[in-house]
Amino acid sequence: MSELRDREPHASALPGARVSHRDIRAIRGPLLTVGGVEGVGWDESVEVETPDGLRHGLVLDVDSDQATVQVFEGTEGLTSGAIDVRFDGRPLHIEVGTGWLGRVCNGRGAPLDGGPPITGDRLAPVAGWPLNPVEREPPHEPVLTGVSVIDALTTLVRGQKLPIFSVAGLPHLALATQIAAQATSAGSSFMVVFAAMGLPHADIAYVRDRLEARTASGELVLLLNAADDPAIERILTPRLALTVAEHLAFEQGADVLVIMSDMTSYAEAVREVSAARREIPARRGYPGYLYSDLAGLYERCGRVRGRDGSVTVVPVLTMPAGDITHPVPDLTGYITEGQVVLSPEIASRGVYPPVDTLSSLSRLMRLGAGKDHTRDDHLDVSAQVLAALAHARQSAALAELVGASALGETDRAYLTYRDTVEQRLLHQGQGETRTLDDTLDRAWAALGVLPRQELTMVSPEMIARRLPGEDAGVRDG
Structure with a gap:
C-alpha cells in the first residue's frame, strides 16, 4: 500500500509499553484532562479504566505535561479519583478484512448481531491516510442504484462523492437504504458499508430490516450509532466505515459504496467537542476547521492507478430549516462532486423519491455515462x-x-x-x-x-x- 499513500504510519504506531496515569486534572463534557504525561501524541489511542468498565478515547491536544482526551462513551459518572488512563503509544487502530462483511455493529465497531468480536487480516489506523494525488485515477464507470432519477439524471460514478441534501420529514433515509440495498457495479465484486449516525431506534430497526437480505448475503457492513448513544461516538463512526471500505477496495479489489447518514448529526458532534475544548466558534457555532474535518472524510474515496477496487461515498445530510447555505451542506457542496437535492414541494405531489432534478447534478456524470459506459443515448x-x-x-x-x-x-x-x-x-x-x-x-x-x-x-x-x-x-x- 505504500504507493497509495502520501506517507506510512510513524514508528510510534507500533505497539509498545503502555503507560498508565491517574492524575486527572479536569472532567468537562466528553473530555478528560490528564496531567503528568510525557511522550504522548495527538490522535493517540487511550483506554480509560473505570469502576463500571473500560472506556475508549483519543488524544485531542497536548500542552506541556497535560493531554486532553476525548472519551467516546462519554464521561458521565466518572470521578477523578477512580480513573486509570492508559496511553497505547499509537493512533487508534482496528482490525480490517472480510470478517466485517455481513456484520451489524454499533458506532464503535462492537457487534450488535450477537456474533463474536470482529477479527481481520491486519491492523489499520482509523484516521486513515489521504490518497496520493499522483496515484489517483479519474472515475469513469457507473454505479447503478436501481433508482431512476439518480441513474438517468445524476449518474453516480465509481470513486465519486455525491451527497444527498434533504430536510427533516423527507424520506432521505428510505432513499439511502434503497440505494444500499440495490446498488450494483460492473466490477467483479461490489460491497456496501452503511454508517448511521444519531438515528432514533425506530429508524435503526428500519435500516436493519431493509438491509437484512444484503447483510445476510455477506455484501454489506452496518455501523449503527443511535441517537441515545454518546454523541462523541459519531465522530468515530464514519472513520471506521471508511477504514473498513479502504481495505476491501484497495487490498481486496472490491468496488465499495459507503453511505453515511446523517452527516449533520456528525457535524453537531464535532461542534460539541469543539465547545467542550472551549475553542473560538466560527459560523453558527461550528469550529473553523469543520471544512478540513469533512474533507478528511470525503476525500478518502476514489480510484487508484493499477488497482481494481474503488471507494464511492454518498453522504446524506439534513439541512436545518431547508437552508442550503447552512455550514454543513455549504461546505459539503464545496468538497463533493455534485448533489442530489430532495424537495418538500415535489414530495407534496406524492413523488418518491422527491428529487428536485433542476437543483441536482452529478459533475462526473459525463465520465461514467453514455457510449461504452451505459447507453449511447x-x-x-x-x-x-x-x-x-x-x-x-x-x-x-x-x-x-x-x-x-x-x-x-x-x-x-x-x-x-x-x-x-x-x-x-x-x-x-x-x-x-x-x-x-x-x-x-x-x-x-x-x-x-x-x-x-x-x-x-x-x-x-x-x-x-x-x-x-x-x-x-x-x-x-
Whole structure:
C-alpha cells in the first residue's frame, strides 16, 4: 500500500509499553484532562479504566505535561479519583478484512448481531491516510442504484462523492437504504458499508430490516450509532466505515459504496467537542476547521492507478430549516462532486423519491455515462429531460398567473410532460429496482408527449429509433 499513500504510519504506531496515569486534572463534557504525561501524541489511542468498565478515547491536544482526551462513551459518572488512563503509544487502530462483511455493529465497531468480536487480516489506523494525488485515477464507470432519477439524471460514478441534501420529514433515509440495498457495479465484486449516525431506534430497526437480505448475503457492513448513544461516538463512526471500505477496495479489489447518514448529526458532534475544548466558534457555532474535518472524510474515496477496487461515498445530510447555505451542506457542496437535492414541494405531489432534478447534478456524470459506459443515448436524453423540465416549470408558473386554459398548446403539452415524467420516470416504489434500459425507455416515453420540434437536444436518428410509429407523425404536426 505504500504507493497509495502520501506517507506510512510513524514508528510510534507500533505497539509498545503502555503507560498508565491517574492524575486527572479536569472532567468537562466528553473530555478528560490528564496531567503528568510525557511522550504522548495527538490522535493517540487511550483506554480509560473505570469502576463500571473500560472506556475508549483519543488524544485531542497536548500542552506541556497535560493531554486532553476525548472519551467516546462519554464521561458521565466518572470521578477523578477512580480513573486509570492508559496511553497505547499509537493512533487508534482496528482490525480490517472480510470478517466485517455481513456484520451489524454499533458506532464503535462492537457487534450488535450477537456474533463474536470482529477479527481481520491486519491492523489499520482509523484516521486513515489521504490518497496520493499522483496515484489517483479519474472515475469513469457507473454505479447503478436501481433508482431512476439518480441513474438517468445524476449518474453516480465509481470513486465519486455525491451527497444527498434533504430536510427533516423527507424520506432521505428510505432513499439511502434503497440505494444500499440495490446498488450494483460492473466490477467483479461490489460491497456496501452503511454508517448511521444519531438515528432514533425506530429508524435503526428500519435500516436493519431493509438491509437484512444484503447483510445476510455477506455484501454489506452496518455501523449503527443511535441517537441515545454518546454523541462523541459519531465522530468515530464514519472513520471506521471508511477504514473498513479502504481495505476491501484497495487490498481486496472490491468496488465499495459507503453511505453515511446523517452527516449533520456528525457535524453537531464535532461542534460539541469543539465547545467542550472551549475553542473560538466560527459560523453558527461550528469550529473553523469543520471544512478540513469533512474533507478528511470525503476525500478518502476514489480510484487508484493499477488497482481494481474503488471507494464511492454518498453522504446524506439534513439541512436545518431547508437552508442550503447552512455550514454543513455549504461546505459539503464545496468538497463533493455534485448533489442530489430532495424537495418538500415535489414530495407534496406524492413523488418518491422527491428529487428536485433542476437543483441536482452529478459533475462526473459525463465520465461514467453514455457510449461504452451505459447507453449511447443516455447523456442526450438526460439533457433533453432536464431542459424540458425547466421549460415545464416556466409553463407552470405562467399557468398560476393566467390559468392553464389560457396557455398555448405547447405550454399545455409541457404541463402534461411534467406530470408524465414525475409519475412514470421519477416516481417509483421504495422496494422497486429498475434496470437502466427500463429507466431510459421511461424517459423517452415521457418525452413522447411533447411536440417533435421541441426535442432539440436529441438527434433525429435517436428520435426515429426511440419514438417510432404513427404517434410520432402526429407530434410532428
